[in-house]
Amino acid sequence: MTGFLQHTFDGLVNGAFYALLALGLAVIFGMLRVVNFAHGAFYMLGAMGAYVLLAELGVPFWWALVIMPVVLGVLGMALERAFVHRLAQLDPLYNFLLTFGLTLILQDLVKSRYGVQSIPYAPPAELNGSVDFGLFDFPTYRVFVLVFAVAICVGVWWLLTHSRVGMVVRAATERPELTRAFGINVGRWVTPVFGFGIALAGLAGVLAAPMRAVNPLMGSDLIIVVFAVVVIGGLGSIFGSVAAGFGIGLIQAWGVVYLADWPILSQTLVFIVMAAVLMWRPAGLFGREEAPA
Amino acid sequence: MRRTAGLAAASAAVLLAAGCGGGGPSGSGDSKLTDDKIVLGVLNDQSGVYADASGPNSVKAVEMAIADFKAKYGDKAITKNISVESADHQNKPDIANTKAAELYDRKGVDAIFDVPTSSAALKVADVAKAKKKLYFNITGATTALTGASCNKYTFHYAYDTYMLAHGTGTAATQQGAKNWYIVYPDYAFGQDMEKKFSAAVEGAGGKVVAKDATPFPNDNFSTFLLKAPTLNPKPDTLGTMQAGGDLVNLVKQYNEFKLRDKGIGLAVGLMFLTDIHSLTPAALAGTTYTDAWYWNFDQQNREFADRFMKETGTRPTFAHAANYSAAMQYLEAVQAAGTDDADKVVAGLEGKEINDVFLRNGKIRAEDHRVIHDAYLAQVKPASEVKEPWDYVKVLKTIPAAEAFAPPSAECKM
Numbered sequence A: 001m002t003g004f005l006q007h008t009f010d011g012l013v014n015g016a017f018y019a020l021l022a023l024g025l026a027v028i029f030g031m032l033r034v035v036n037f038a039h040g041a042f043y044m045l046g047a048m049g050a051y052v053l054l055a056e057l058g059v060p061f062w063w064a065l066v067i068m069p070v071v072l073g074v075l076g077m078a079l080e081r082a083f084v085h086r087l088a089q090l091d092p093l094y095n096f097l098l099t100f101g102l103t104l105i106l107q108d109l110v111k112s113r114y115g116v117q118s119i120p121y122a123p124p125a126e127l128n129g130s131v132d133f134g135l136f137d138f139p140t141y142r143v144f145v146l147v148f149a150v151a152i153c154v155g156v157w158w159l160l161t162h163s164r165v166g167m168v169v170r171a172a173t174e175r176p177e178l179t180r181a182f183g184i185n186v187g188r189w190v191t192p193v194f195g196f197g198i199a200l201a202g203l204a205g206v207l208a209a210p211m212r213a214v215n216p217l218m219g220s221d222l223i224i225v226v227f228a229v230v231v232i233g234g235l236g237s238i239f240g241s242v243a244a245g246f247g248i249g250l251i252q253a254w255g256v257v258y259l260a261d262w263p264i265l266s267q268t269l270v271f272i273v274m275a276a277v278l279m280w281r282p283a284g285l286f287g288r289e290e291a292p293a
Numbered sequence B: 001m002r003r004t005a006g007l008a009a010a011s012a013a014v015l016l017a018a019g020c021g022g023g024g025p026s027g028s029g030d031s032k033l034t035d036d037k038i039v040l041g042v043l044n045d046q047s048g049v050y051a052d053a054s055g056p057n058s059v060k061a062v063e064m065a066i067a068d069f070k071a072k073y074g075d076k077a078i079t080k081n082i083s084v085e086s087a088d089h090q091n092k093p094d095i096a097n098t099k100a101a102e103l104y105d106r107k108g109v110d111a112i113f114d115v116p117t118s119s120a121a122l123k124v125a126d127v128a129k130a131k132k133k134l135y136f137n138i139t140g141a142t143t144a145l146t147g148a149s150c151n152k153y154t155f156h157y158a159y160d161t162y163m164l165a166h167g168t169g170t171a172a173t174q175q176g177a178k179n180w181y182i183v184y185p186d187y188a189f190g191q192d193m194e195k196k197f198s199a200a201v202e203g204a205g206g207k208v209v210a211k212d213a214t215p216f217p218n219d220n221f222s223t224f225l226l227k228a229p230t231l232n233p234k235p236d237t238l239g240t241m242q243a244g245g246d247l248v249n250l251v252k253q254y255n256e257f258k259l260r261d262k263g264i265g266l267a268v269g270l271m272f273l274t275d276i277h278s279l280t281p282a283a284l285a286g287t288t289y290t291d292a293w294y295w296n297f298d299q300q301n302r303e304f305a306d307r308f309m310k311e312t313g314t315r316p317t318f319a320h321a322a323n324y325s326a327a328m329q330y331l332e333a334v335q336a337a338g339t340d341d342a343d344k345v346v347a348g349l350e351g352k353e354i355n356d357v358f359l360r361n362g363k364i365r366a367e368d369h370r371v372i373h374d375a376y377l378a379q380v381k382p383a384s385e386v387k388e389p390w391d392y393v394k395v396l397k398t399i400p401a402a403e404a405f406a407p408p409s410a411e412c413k414m
Helices: A002-032 A039-057 A061-087 A092-114 A140-162 A164-174 A176-181 A187-208 A218-233 A238-258 A263-280 B002-023 B055-076 B093-105 B118-131 B161-174 B188-203 B222-230 B244-256 B273-279 B299-312 B318-337 B342-349
Strands: A130-132 A137-139 B038-044 B082-088 B111-114 B134-137 B154-156 B179-185 B207-214 B237-240 B265-268 B288-291 B362-364 B375-380 B393-399
Touching (some): A002 A039, A002 A137, A002 A140, A002 A187, A002 A238, A039 A061, A039 A092, A039 A187, A039 A218, A092 A218, A130 A140, A137 A140, A164 A176, A218 A238, A218 A263, B038 B055, B038 B093, B038 B318, B055 B082, B055 B111, B055 B318, B082 B093, B093 B111, B111 B318, B134 B318, B161 B188, B161 B237, B161 B265, B179 B188, B179 B222, B237 B244
Parallel strands (some): B038 B082, B179 B207, B179 B237
Antiparallel strands (some): B375 B393
C-alpha cells in the first residue's frame, strides 16, 4: 500500500510537468490553431535560463521562477508578431515547419554556447530535505513542484472562467467566427496568448532544472510524450490537457511498477493509450469534434 | 583564356605526377608511402552526446601524437607530411558508413580513429575490411568488434562492455556489495551491459535481486528509485548502465531520494570524467566505476594531462588519451615497417607489447585484435577531498590486463 501511494505521488509529480506543458500547447492551439513544435525548446530555455541566472549572475531559483517565464513570454510574443502571425493564413503545415525549424535553431544556439554535456543545478537549499507523510517520505522539492503546478493550473482555469480575457479566449477557441461576429477583436488577444503559452513552458523548465538533466536536448524527448498527452486530452481542450497530463503521469508510474516484467509494454503505454483513445474518441477525451464549416 | 591555360597546365602536371608515382620511384627518395604522406582520420561525434567525452578534443589528441612523433624522429621520420582529417558521424551508423568511405577514398586517410556508438563502430569495421585500411576503434563499447565482426584491419583499443561490467561488477561485489538492483537503458548497449554485469556479480558471489529495463532516453527515474528500497532482500547497491544525459538524470534523482542515506550505494557501468564534471563530484561521491585510464593516476599521466590542458583547457578523458596512444602506435608501426602498406603495418602491430601513456602492460592480441591493458576500479572522491579542478577520482585497484578483458572469442574468425 505504501508503495502504491508513493508511486501514485511520484506519478502526479511527473504528470505536473506534462500538465504545465500541455496546458501551454492547448491555449496556443485553441487560440491560434498552431501546433507549437518549439514548446520543448522553450522548456529547455527555461531550465538553461535558470542555470545562466544562477551561475553567471548569482540570481537564485526563486527569482528565476519569476524572471524566466516573463522573459520567455516576451520572446514568445515577439516571435508571434515576427513569424507565426505571417503564416497564420496559410496551411497549418507552414507554422508546423516554422516552429520545428525554430526548435533546431534554439537548440543549436544553446549547444554552441554551453555544449551538450548536462549542466549542474542544485535544488534551492530550503527545499533540500524530505517531507514525512507518515507512511512514506518524499523529497521536499518534488512536493513543492506538485503543489506549485496544481496552483498554476487552478489559477489558469480560474482566469479562463472568471475573467473577461478568459471568456474571450474560450469563445474564440470554440467559435472563432461567431466571436468575431459579436464585434470582439479576437486578433488583439492572439499575441499575448501565444506569449502566455510559452511562459508556461519556460516555467516548467525552471521547475525541472533542479531535478532533471539540464542540457540543450532536454526538451526534445519530453515533447513527444506531451504531444501524446495533448492528443489524449483533446487538442485545444484546456481541462483535457491538464487532466490528461496528470493522468498520463500516473499511468506511466504505475506501468513501470506493475508491468515491470514487460518493459516493452510499460515504455509504450502512453502511445497505446493514445491509440486506444483515438479509436474510441477521435477528438480526444475532452475534445470536441470541429464544428462543420 | 589565362584560366583555361592554367587549368590545362595543372591537369598536365597532375597526370605527369600520377604517371611518375605509378611507374618508378617517387620524387622524395626511398619513402614507400602512398602520396608521400600519412593522413589520420578521426571519425566521431562532434556536437552530440559524446562530443565532450571524445569529440573535437580527440582530434587535438591525435594532433599532439603527430607533433610528438615528429619531435621524436626528427629527420629520421618516415615523412614530415602527416595530417589529420576529421568528420562528424552524429552517432548514426549510416552516416558513419558514408563518412568512413569518404575518409579512406577521397581524403586519402590511412587509418581511422575513435568512432563512438557501437552500431556506428561496427559499420566502420565493415568499411575498413572492404577497403583494406586500418581502423582503431577507441570509444565503441561493443565486444562484437573483436567477436563476430572482427577483421584483419580493425583494432579495438580502449575498453569494451566486458571490461566495464566485469571490472565494476566483480570488484564491487568482492568489496562487499552483495545484493544488486540493476537498471539499464533498453537498447543494445544497455542490454549487453546488463547481461555481462549480472554475470560478473553472480560470478563473484553476489546476487541480482532485481533488474529493470528503462526507456531510452528517459528523464524520470523516480519510479525505479522508489522501488529500490522496497525490494526483498533490500539491495545494497544500485547498478546503473545509463550513460550520458540519462546518467545525469538518474544520479540527480538518486540524490534527491537520498538512497545513499538509505543504505543503497551506486555503481555506474560507463562514466567519463566529463560526466563527473557535469554532475559535480559531490553528487557522485562514493560511486564506483571502471575507468580505462585516469589522468592523475601517476606522473606520466599527469604530464600528458598538463600538456593536454594547455591545448584544450580541460583535462583528458580516457578516450582522449587512448586516441593519442593509438595514433602514436600507428605512426610507430609505419615507421618500423618503412611503409604505410596496411598488411605490413598490421603484421607489425599483431602481438606487439606496448607500454605508453595510455597502455600499461598493453598487448595487441593477434587472435582478435583486442588491445588489452590494465584497467582501474575507480571511486569518486567526497567533495572535501577534491583538491583541484578535474581531480575527482581515486583509483581503488588496478585490474591487471589479463583479467580486465575477456579471452579471445571463438566467434572471431580473422
